[in-house]
Every structure is written in C-alpha cells, then in structure tokens.
Amino acid sequence: MAKNVQDKVIGRICAEAGEVYARIRARKKPQMKLPLRSLANVRYRPQAGHFQLRGKNKIRTLTVNTVKTFAQSLKMLAMSKELIQTHRHSTKREAYYQAYNWGEAAFAEQEESDTVMDDIEAMLATNREQLHFRADEHGGEVAGELIVIDRDRRTKKLIEIDCAKFGSGAYSVPTVVEELEFRTAAKFILAVETKGMFERLVEEDFYDKHRCILVSMGGVPSRACRRFIRLLADRHSLPVYVFTDGDPYGYFNIYRTLKVGSGNAAHLNDFFCVPQARFLGVTPEDIIEYKLPTHPLKQVDIKRAHDAVKNDPFIQHYKPWQQAIEKMLKMGVRVEQQALAKHGLEYVAKEYLPKKLKQAKNFLP
Amino acid sequence: MAKNVQDKVIGRICAEAGEVYARIRARKKPQMKLPLRSLANVRYRPQAGHFQLRGKNKIRTLTVNTVKTFAQSLKMLAMSKELIQTHRHSTKREAYYQAYNWGEAAFAEQEESDTVMDDIEAMLATNREQLHFRADEHGGEVAGELIVIDRDRRTKKLIEIDCAKFGSGAYSVPTVVEELEFRTAAKFILAVETKGMFERLVEEDFYDKHRCILVSMGGVPSRACRRFIRLLADRHSLPVYVFTDGDPYGYFNIYRTLKVGSGNAAHLNDFFCVPQARFLGVTPEDIIEYKLPTHPLKQVDIKRAHDAVKNDPFIQHYKPWQQAIEKMLKMGVRVEQQALAKHGLEYVAKEYLPKKLKQAKNFLP
Numbered sequence: 001m002a003k004n005v006q007d008k009v010i011g012r013i014c015a016e017a018g019e020v021y022a023r024i025r026a027r028k029k030p031q032m033k034l035p036l037r038s039l040a041n042v043r044y045r046p047q048a049g050h051f052q053l054r055g056k057n058k059i060r061t062l063t064v065n066t067v068k069t070f071a072q073s074l075k076m077l078a079m080s081k082e083l084i085q086t087h088r089h090s091t092k093r094e095a096y097y098q099a100y101n102w103g104e105a106a107f108a109e110q111e112e113s114d115t116v117m118d119d120i121e122a123m124l125a126t127n128r129e130q131l132h133f134r135a136d137e138h139g140g141e142v143a144g145e146l147i148v149i150d151r152d153r154r155t156k157k158l159i160e161i162d163c164a165k166f167g168s169g170a171y172s173v174p175t176v177v178e179e180l181e182f183r184t185a186a187k188f189i190l191a192v193e194t195k196g197m198f199e200r201l202v203e204e205d206f207y208d209k210h211r212c213i214l215v216s217m218g219g220v221p222s223r224a225c226r227r228f229i230r231l232l233a234d235r236h237s238l239p240v241y242v243f244t245d246g247d248p249y250g251y252f253n254i255y256r257t258l259k260v261g262s263g264n265a266a267h268l269n270d271f272f273c274v275p276q277a278r279f280l281g282v283t284p285e286d287i288i289e290y291k292l293p294t295h296p297l298k299q300v301d302i303k304r305a306h307d308a309v310k311n312d313p314f315i316q317h318y319k320p321w322q323q324a325i326e327k328m329l330k331m332g333v334r335v336e337q338q339a340l341a342k343h344g345l346e347y348v349a350k351e352y353l354p355k356k357l358k359q360a361k362n363f364l365p
Numbered sequence: 366m367a368k369n370v371q372d373k374v375i376g377r378i379c380a381e382a383g384e385v386y387a388r389i390r391a392r393k394k395p396q397m398k399l400p401l402r403s404l405a406n407v408r409y410r411p412q413a414g415h416f417q418l419r420g421k422n423k424i425r426t427l428t429v430n431t432v433k434t435f436a437q438s439l440k441m442l443a444m445s446k447e448l449i450q451t452h453r454h455s456t457k458r459e460a461y462y463q464a465y466n467w468g469e470a471a472f473a474e475q476e477e478s479d480t481v482m483d484d485i486e487a488m489l490a491t492n493r494e495q496l497h498f499r500a501d502e503h504g505g506e507v508a509g510e511l512i513v514i515d516r517d518r519r520t521k522k523l524i525e526i527d528c529a530k531f532g533s534g535a536y537s538v539p540t541v542v543e544e545l546e547f548r549t550a551a552k553f554i555l556a557v558e559t560k561g562m563f564e565r566l567v568e569e570d571f572y573d574k575h576r577c578i579l580v581s582m583g584g585v586p587s588r589a590c591r592r593f594i595r596l597l598a599d600r601h602s603l604p605v606y607v608f609t610d611g612d613p614y615g616y617f618n619i620y621r622t623l624k625v626g627s628g629n630a631a632h633l634n635d636f637f638c639v640p641q642a643r644f645l646g647v648t649p650e651d652i653i654e655y656k657l658p659t660h661p662l663k664q665v666d667i668k669r670a671h672d673a674v675k676n677d678p679f680i681q682h683y684k685p686w687q688q689a690i691e692k693m694l695k696m697g698v699r700v701e702q703q704a705l706a707k708h709g710l711e712y713v714a715k716e717y718l719p720k721k722l723k724q725a726k727n728f729l730p
Binding site for chain 1: 453454455456458459460462463465466499501502503506513515516517518519524526530531532533534535536537538539540541544545559560561564565567568570573583658701703704705706707709710711
C-alpha cells in the first residue's frame, strides 16, 4: 500500500513536470494550476464532515514576475521526487537550507519555502508528508491494544511494535505516518488532551480492561497525531472518542480541529480531519452530574464561545453543541479533566469513563 | 533497587510524622525542619558539577499562623505514602483536586499545593517523583542501543522495551522514571534539541552505526528527560554529548539546564542535573569550519549572552565557554542544527557528527 502511494505521488510530480516541458517544447508559456487557498474557496460539507475546496483555481504562468517562484516550485518538486526515491524525509527547515544551493532561486526566508511547499501540496492534491516533507513537531503518544507495523531502517524488514508492551512509557508517533500499517482488535480509540490523564489511564490499566487504544494529543493535536488517528480509525472502522477539559480551548481548539480541520487548510482536511470523532467530555452537564470543582470562565473563554456560536459553521450545524456552549456560558465556569480526581485518582477510570461509554450515542457530535 | 527507594522514602515520611507525634505526646509544639530554598542558601560546586544547598534551615513550628500549612504538609505526606503503597502516581494538578476533600485544609490555588509539595520534597531530601508526584509534561523520546526494563501493569512482570525496534517512531519516556532499569552496550548518549534532528539521525541509521542512544529533548529538557539521562549515564558510565542550535537558547536554556540545573531548585540538582554532559555543537567555530548559513543575533540573544558572561557562575567557571560566547557576539550571528542540511540531508550523520566525535575531548565543558 505504502508503495502505491509513493508511485502515485511520483506519477503526479512527473505529470506536472511533463506538462511544463511539453508547453515549452510547443513554444507556449509554461504554467501551473493551483487551487485557491482562501476561505472564499471553501465550504462546509456536513456529509464529508469537514471544510472542502470549492474548486476555484489560479493559473501561475511563467513571466518575469513569477520566474523565481516558478523555478522554486519546480525545484521543490524535484526535491520531493528525490526524497521519495531515496527513502528520506526532510523537515520544512531542512528543505529551506537545502535550497541554499539553488543560486538565484534560493529562499530569503523559511516562510517563502513553506509557501511554495503549501502550493505544491495543493497542486498535487496530496499532503506534504506524502511528498516526504515533515514538520518539526511531536506526533502524540500511544498505548493500548494496537500493533504498529513499520520497517526496520537497517534490515528493511517489517517490524511489529506492540503498544501494550511499554509499561509506564508509550509509543511516540513519528511525524510521518503515511507508511505505517496497523493490526488491532480494539473497540475504540480514546484521544485525551493531556499527558497527565494519559498516564493516569495507563496506570489504571484502562486500555486493557476496555480493549481500546489510548492517544495522548498533548494539547492541540499535531498533523501527525491527527493523521495517525484518521488512518487508524478508517482502516479498522474504529469509533474515536475525545476527552478534553471542559472549556472553549478543549471544545474548539482541540476537538473541532481534530474533527473538521481548519478553514485555511481546506485542501488538507481530506487527510487530517477525523470525521468519526465524537466528544465524550468533560461537558458542562458533567459538572453537575459528577459534582466537579470548577473555575470561572476567563474573558477570552467567553469571547471565544460567543464567536463560535455566531460564526463557526461547525457549531452552527449542530444544535447540541450550541446548547452545550450556552449552558457553559450560563454557568460561567470551566472544568478540567483532572477535576475528577476529587473523587479519588481511580475514579475517572473506574466510574466516570465506564459510565460515559455506556451512553456513547449521547456524545456530542 | 526500586523497592529500596520506596522503602527509604516511606521510612523518611514515617520518621517525620513520628517526630511530630512524639513532640505532641511530650506536650511540646510540633515542628518541621525545611532547608531554605533561596539563592542565599546556594553555592556552585564545580566538583559536584552543580549548585548545592549551603545547609541553612527554617523551622516551621505549629502556631495559629502556620496551622493550615502545617496540616497541609502532614496531609501531603500521608497522600504520598498512600500513593507509594498503592503503586500509583498523582500529577500535581490531581493532588490539588484530591485535596478538595481536606475540609479547611483544602488549597485555594494550585500554587499553594505546589509550594507545599516543594517543601516536603526539600524536607525529605528527595524528588517529588520518588514521592509519586509527577508533572504533566513530556519526557522526551528515545531510540537506539538501549533496553528499558519496566513492569507490566497487568501481570506485574518485568518487560523489556528495545529502543532499537521502533522503526521511524520512538520510545516515549514516562514522566516518572525512578523505577526503570536499563541494559545497554552503547558507547555514548547523544541528546539533541529538536525532534526534526532526532528523526534525521534515526532515518540515517546513526545510532546503529555509532552504537549510541539518541534522546530528543524537545527544547529545554523536562525533569523526566533530565532524570532519565542522568540515571542512564550514571548507571552505565556513559558520556553524554549535547547537540543543539548554536544560539544562547541552546547554550544556556538547554545545555546549561541539563548540565548544572538551576539556582532556585538547588535541592533537586542532585537528581536532575547531568554533570557528565559535554557540548558537541553547533559552536561558533563550526560556522566557519563547516561554512554554515547563519542568522543575525536578536537583541534578546545579545542580552542573554552578556548577562551570562557577567553573572552566570557556570560560565564564569569555564574559560572555553567565555571564549565561545565572545566569539559568537563578535560574529553577531546564530546558527541552527538544521543548517547542516545545506550540504545535503545526510551530511550531519555522515560527516559532521563522525568528525566531531573523533575530537570529543575538545567539546565545550
């Protein structure tokens, strides 16, 4: 499968380059076609579960003004092809430094090379990880009923990584997960906000008792973390439950980003959003039901919540989310995952989560 | 060994509590003795390689004014004892929430419970991880010639985690590493600043070719990451080489913190600093020798560098560091690890590091 993706991407790179070459041979100005990456070219598709591009394109034709960007785009395509063929990946930063040797086409700033990378990512309708570029970010941690199948760098043989055999530690997800495969008999994926809660659940032996895969997102999930959850959920038809603090940061920055992606990277949502995600908690309801200690909402929380109700197409689409947010605003408080420790450290694993999981159909959409 | 640490800590808790009890029985005011945690009670010990306490103590006697803190300290000691005995760990945040049920001794803010935790940590001359408290932070990632020995939560049996068998992924270090054991034939530990460089070296099969252990610190190393490196280096007499960007952040915030700890947590440096650490690069020298692309120093870099030369006892102790920093200031530039990619992605693994490692005795102290 991994091999197929590589062949497909190399095929697209060669097709783009071939077209440029053909136009030059035909004495026409070479050009590239890029999807417009702006909110004006985006719509929310409830069925697909995320923002999608409307299909408007811009044509970049070779002129005096575009010659540098044009050359950079072609060089970047060539770099990607070489990376794929040599089984290497380059961080965005390394790509910028490698381009130091491009003479006049070198980048002045990393922002320039990042923009060209975004362009070719959109042009090829792929993600930069498939082009063998990666970000310098954590990919989240995993423990539970999952075997990750990767390849040994030395022997080139497949190796199996058993995520239930790490004791108090965990499997650290690499920044590129495109070529991983999985074997699992898990019933669901539980994605948690903090490493603290992740380690709590590992310590309480939660994944064994509930046959699940635990993922620590470490705050807002990175691309690698979202892609990992998406691939795993898709291939093994697993439901994804999300467990964050009960505050606007948890609801929007973490949950909503994981589920529907973001507007200004709509060309990527096909890869990175997790439409099967459902919100387990902590909900404003839970504060009452589980008698949880709270903290007053900050001004920034209140503003974010009002903005979301007014302007966020995802929230506007879901009545239950509007109700939950109104409830939070009325109560005027936020609640943390770890507040459940008021009832004892093991309470979250022995009482709260099992009770919640019995009513998964009531989870917020 | 792990068992011994537990017994020792429980022994100290019981001794403290026993003294308080004995004084009450003798109709004396109960008291606790705490080391003063301030710079006035600290000195730099070049031989030990870190800041140390001078030995001044404060006595906290039970009075009307101290009754709440006194009660909280005793309750916190009891919580720690229970955690150790039930094989659980509590985050600082969970500890704060558990104390909700202490009636009048409950904490108003987490800062209060953190302070009491710091107090008992210093009082028992231990670290809070040995008291079974942990921070909610990443612990770094590891790949290479190392077997980590941990215990399975379910079977209670020892399990072996082979850090050379993670493919493109890595072993994620837990926040508490006190009970881990190791088996290794590695020749050194290489601690790198960024995940991007870590993955570069994994991809280039560096740890296999050089028989080493790679650690990704992810910026300034967390307590867990520093403790992990320290335990591993101590028990297996391994040199520790540090590879960061060539800028004041890399030199002071990352390297110096790893090596000598910090002044205001001197009671912990015995556990967390890594005196065997040596600085591999990137040095200002390297910029010239390897013809590396640079960026101008920012104002904040220049200020930090001047401050360090003037006020930092660690820098003042080492002439080579003063010279390196003066060189950097004269050149007026900083350099990133990933700048080595200018010479090709594999250059860092195939040329730069091997050449450097041949002259390890020249590494900055």
